[in-house]
Amino acid sequence: MSTPIVCVVGKSNVGKTTLVEKLLRELKKRDYKVGTIKHDxxxxxxxxxxxxxxxxxxxxxxxxxxxxxxxxxxxxxxxxEWTLDELIKLHHDMDLIICEGFKRSNKPKIEIVRRERSTENICSPEELLAIASDMDIKVEGVTTYGINDAVGLVDLIVEKIIKR
Known part of the structure; x- marks a missing residue:
C-alpha cells in the first residue's frame, strides 16, 4: 500500500510554507507520522x-x-530531476506525505489563493481536495477553507486521504 499524499500548491509567495507548517503541527497533535517533500x-x-x-x-x-x-x-x-513518485519512495514509513509544490503532479491538492497574489486558482476542480483562501472562492465540488483553518483542513485530509 502506498503512502497517502497531499500537495499544497499555489502561486509564489502565497503562503504555502506557512500552511504546511500549520498542517504539520495539527497532524502531529493527532499523533500522525508525517513526511514532507519540497519542490524547488x-x-x-x-x-x-x-x-x-x-x-x-x-x-x-x-x-x-x-x-x-x-x-x-x-x-x-x-x-x-526525480519525479514525485520517485521521491515518495523515500517516505515509505509515514502515515502521510505533504508536498509543497508539485502543482503539475497527479496527486490531490490543497490550493492556496490569496487576494494580494491573485483571485483565480491555478488547478482544475478535479485536481483539488480543497482551497485555502482569504476570500470566498466558489469552485463547484470543492470546499473553500479559511487560509488559517488547519483544523478543518486536517479533518478533511484525515477523512479523504489518510482514512484511518
Missing part, C-alpha cells in the same frame, strides 16, 4: 562549504550520507 524549481544546496560532507562531494562523491544517533541525510547527484 531554482535548485538548492544544503551542504556547507568546508564541512566534511561538502569536502567528500567536492572530491567527487556522487552520493554522500551523513548519520548521527538522531538524523540521517543524503546528498545525491542526479542526472535529471
Amino acid at each position: 524549481v531554482h535548485g538548492f544546496d544544503v551542504d556547507k562549504p568546508g564541512k566534511d560532507t561538502w569536502k567528500h562531494a567536492q572530491a567527487g562523491a556522487d552520493s554522500v550520507i551523513i548519520s548521527s544517533p538522531y538524523r540521517v541525510a543524503m546528498i545525491k547527484k542526479v542526472e535529471k
Whole structure:
C-alpha cells in the first residue's frame, strides 16, 4: 500500500510554507507520522562549504550520507530531476506525505489563493481536495477553507486521504 499524499500548491509567495507548517503541527497533535517533500524549481544546496560532507562531494562523491544517533541525510547527484513518485519512495514509513509544490503532479491538492497574489486558482476542480483562501472562492465540488483553518483542513485530509 502506498503512502497517502497531499500537495499544497499555489502561486509564489502565497503562503504555502506557512500552511504546511500549520498542517504539520495539527497532524502531529493527532499523533500522525508525517513526511514532507519540497519542490524547488531554482535548485538548492544544503551542504556547507568546508564541512566534511561538502569536502567528500567536492572530491567527487556522487552520493554522500551523513548519520548521527538522531538524523540521517543524503546528498545525491542526479542526472535529471526525480519525479514525485520517485521521491515518495523515500517516505515509505509515514502515515502521510505533504508536498509543497508539485502543482503539475497527479496527486490531490490543497490550493492556496490569496487576494494580494491573485483571485483565480491555478488547478482544475478535479485536481483539488480543497482551497485555502482569504476570500470566498466558489469552485463547484470543492470546499473553500479559511487560509488559517488547519483544523478543518486536517479533518478533511484525515477523512479523504489518510482514512484511518
